[in-house]
Amino acid sequence: MISLLSLPSEDASPSTSETVPVLISGAGPTGLLACILLAKMGIQTRLIERDMTVSSLSKAISLHPRTLEILRLTSPDLAARFEKECWVSHKGRMFFGGRLTAEIPWCPATESQFHYTWGVPQTTTVKLLTEEYERTGMGSIERGWELVDTKVVEGELVKELDGSTRTNPSWVETTIRRAVKGTNKREGESVVLGTVDMAGEDEGKEYEIKVVKSDFLIGADGGRSTIRHVLDIPFPGRTRDSNIILFDGHIETDLPLDEMASINGSNLHTVGMFPLCGNRVRFLLSDGTLTEEEFAARKTKTPTKEYFEKLLEETVAPHKIRVLSYNWLTYYRANERRATEFVHKQRIILAGDAAHCHSPMGGQGLNTGLQDSYNLAWKIGMVLKGTAPLSLVDSYNEERIPIADEIIALSAKSLTMLISENYFVFQARKAALSLFSYVLRYLPLGAGAPNFAMLNLRYYGNSLNKEHGAQKYASTAPASIGKRAPDDVLYPLTADATSTRLYHLMDIPGAFQILVFTANRMVQEQDLEATLAGNIGHYQGSWIARWPGTRADTSFVVNTKKASPQFIVHVISYHGSRVIINTSSNMSKAPGYGRVYLDSEEQDLHKRYGIASEGGIVVVRPDTHISYRVASIDKAAWADVDEYFGSILCGS
Structure with missing residues (x-):
């Protein structure tokens, strides 16, 4: 172009x-x-x-685990700067009529380096x-x-x-x-x-x-x-007729301010409370349903401090609360479009x-x-x-x-759960939380749950995400086409070196990552290491020559410890392969050019990627979603990957 x-x-x-x-x-x-x-x-x-x-x-x-991964992949330093500014929520509290009904620890997102949502x-x-x-x-x-x-x-x-x-x-x-x-x-x-x-x-x-x-x-x-x-x-959709007051400011209260909370008042109003820093909080307070006139007028007026504080006090009673100052006090219109x-x-x-x-x-x-x-x-x-x-x-x-x-x-x-002011819905929520508060501790709720953590969002087959023509891999199987590429710890060939994470090898914007899983074949096949090195050298060199890449040659981008082209190859072998692999030759390879890393002793990454005994090659897009995979690491498998790249990229 x-x-x-x-x-x-x-x-x-x-x-x-x-x-x-x-x-x-x-x-x-x-x-x-x-x-x-x-x-x-x-x-x-x-x-x-x-x-x-x-x-x-x-x-x-809120910054959820998937977004935190993206910030880390964009720039490790950037993620570190965010970490210095954040607070982390580990649980949520549910109050009904002033009584603490449930305290629910959030399920950690163990499949990510970032287990919880950060508040920023x-x-x-x-x-x-x-x-x-x-x-x-x-x-x-x-x-x-x-x-x-x-x-x-x-x-x-x-x-x-x-x-x-x-x-x-x-x-x-x-x-x-x-x-x-x-x-x-x-x-x-x-x-x-x-x-x-x-x-x-x-x-x-x-x-x-x-x-x-x-x-x-x-x-x-x-x-x-x-x-x-x-x-x-x-821009089709709907504008909700619920009236919500949004507040951001400093308060004085006997409510705990260290975690998020949902407070369901006896007046059937509900307020969501989100701590920001110290005694600064964010409130989302339900204020009934708009009349037809208010709905048509888009409710442009600003709620007064006096009105908001009175409704807030009634909702959290018998707890005490007083507004000291505010940065933001406005009505919120929920558009779903x-x-x-x-x-x-x-x-x-x-x-x-x-x-x-x-x-x-x-x-x-x-x-x-x-x-x-x-x-x-x-x-x-x-x-x-x-x-x-x-x-x-x-x-x-x-x-x-x-x-x-x-x-x-x-x-x-x-939102519907927050704003419902129906008496029977209110009582049903209260009864459910009272009855299941113990069980809820073990359900995937809150910041670490897959839906909220945004780790299970996936893309499906299209001109970019392609299934292998002769190999059927179920869309529900681990690491299937379009899913976020799993992350986990990798180990170096020498026992005294530092472990790393797969995603820490993939923080190169604009680069395809080719993951070569050898399973236990390094131990079983004496010549596999040399054969694999030959295939990697041939095909990676061919791709780099045909598609020079999108990397900038500026110093802030280039990390001398990583390869710069847009085709990066990592070999991941069983943990027991350490005794077989020619350590000196593999350690001399630059990261991204076929350097071998070891899976955990339990073969966690092989399992997360659904790799069987024959091994496999997985192509990970620059945005760390899987776009192609083949259940082999032999020469024919490399030719299949080469054909895949030729089908989605411009001709040489």
């Missing part, structure tokens, strides 16, 4: 028209992570944001991601600029000197503006969280206007997405709240947006580098829409 940067632009002067490979609208977590990942693949981006400053509101406060205010998330983006040296946030119009311009037919014709690639043409005086904020904009309506225009305001040409536009501009409205992409398409003409892509929105229950929104970027960035990077065809971007649409639907359904159920 030819990048737009190589196309002529005589039709616009440099003062009014600019060109960039990827334009991103919206400098929230979703847009920032996309920029970081693209930068680490050597792709220049331009990130615009309407707001002049970062919001001081806490907004999303969105202000901190944006701060840390912004710092990481700026560290790449590939761009910074351009504040005060907002997108007002965009379209895909179809490629033109060009006649060559020899009489042949070719079609130039399509591109995106976007108009952006910045207020000459003041900001781009408009009067009368709704301050209610969850609003999806477009804001009106202010008359008589002067703007500086520019046109930006790009290969791709990522719309991470929130629930009110201008991009979605401009392209007239439907999903755009009908995430990819428009293969060039404009919606991500985060612009593509899907729902209630904050379960803390899935920000996490889903970050995972949108993790699915998308490597695909755009490969297209721009000429490694993959433009059609690869369509798989984002195929894969993320079902995930969005799943998350919306999960969040809707969680």
Whole structure:
């Protein structure tokens, strides 16, 4: 593929028209992570944001285990900086009528390095991601600029000197503006969280206007997405008629503030309490159902401190509570909606709240947006580098829409549990918790549960995820196509060296990971090590030559301890193979070029990947989902993997 940067632009002067490979609208977590990942693949981006400053509101406060894995895979240092800023929830408390009815320890997510959800205010998330983006040296946030119009311009037919014709690639043409005086904020904009309506225009305001040409536009501009409205992409779903008050501030109370809690008051109102730091908390307080008039008016007024505090006191009684100060007090409108398409003409892509929105229950929104970027960035990077065809971007649409639907359904159920003020439902919940409080301790609930931890979200068969033609591997089997690649501890060949984790070998944005599981064949077959080394050298060298890769050659990206191409090979053998393997020759291999690691004595990784005695090769996509597998490590199996790459990537 030819990048737009190589196309002529005589039709616009440099003062009014600019060109960039990827334009991103919206400098929230979703847009920032996309920029970081693209930068680490050597792709220049331009990130615009309407707001002049970062919001001081806490907004999303949860990072789930799968998202924490993504941050660690993006940058080990980034994950470490998040860890310094977080708090960890280990259990939840349920109160009914002032009485502690159940105290439920969350089930740890043992299949991940990160066992629990981390509590981090969105202000901190944006701060840390912004710092990481700026560290790449590939761009910074351009504040005060907002997108007002965009379209895909179809490629033109060009006649060559020899009489042949070719079609130039399509591109995106976007108009952006910045207020000459003041900001781009408009009067009368709704301050209610969850609003999806477009804001009106202010008359008589002067703007500086520019046109930006790009290969791709990522719309991470929130629930009110201008991009979605401009392209007239439907956003079907529903707006819940529940009235919810959202509070973020400091309180004085006799309730414990060390863990999350759901407090079901005798007044049939319920409040979800989420500790932030010290005596600072987040409350979600149910406040009945909107009247038809309030629903039509979108309830734009702000609740008063007096009204909120009175309702809160009645709900938590006989416990005592007093509001000392607040950063945020607003009504929340729960919209459960999903755009009908995430990819428009293969060039404009919606991500985060612009593509899907729902209630904050379960803390899935920000996490889903970050995972949108993790699915998308490597695909755009490969297209721009000429490694993959433009059609690869369509798989984002195929894969993320079902995930969005799943998350919306999960969040809707969680919200319904919180807001129900029916007396019989209230009593049923209370009785169930009283009766099963002991059993609940052993159920996979809360932050470590697969649904909430987001570790079991998967993609299915498509143009990217392919089953082996002659081998049938059940979709319900371990590590089947489309599932998240399992992680676990690996051991070096020398007993005195330090162990590592598989995911710690895979933190290379834009790289396919080829995992070669030998089972016990290293012990049983004397010549296997040399044969395997030959196949790895031949095929890995061929792939690197045919598809040079998306890695940037900048110092912040390249880790000298790891291979830099986009095809990384790791060999994983049974633990007992240590006595057979030629340690000196394998230890001299660079990580990622066939170095051998040992599974645990219980062969945990072999089991998690469903590897039988014949061994197997598993292809893991750059976003650590499994896209292909073959139940053998012989020469024919390598030819099958080679054929798979040829089917999804551009021709040599």
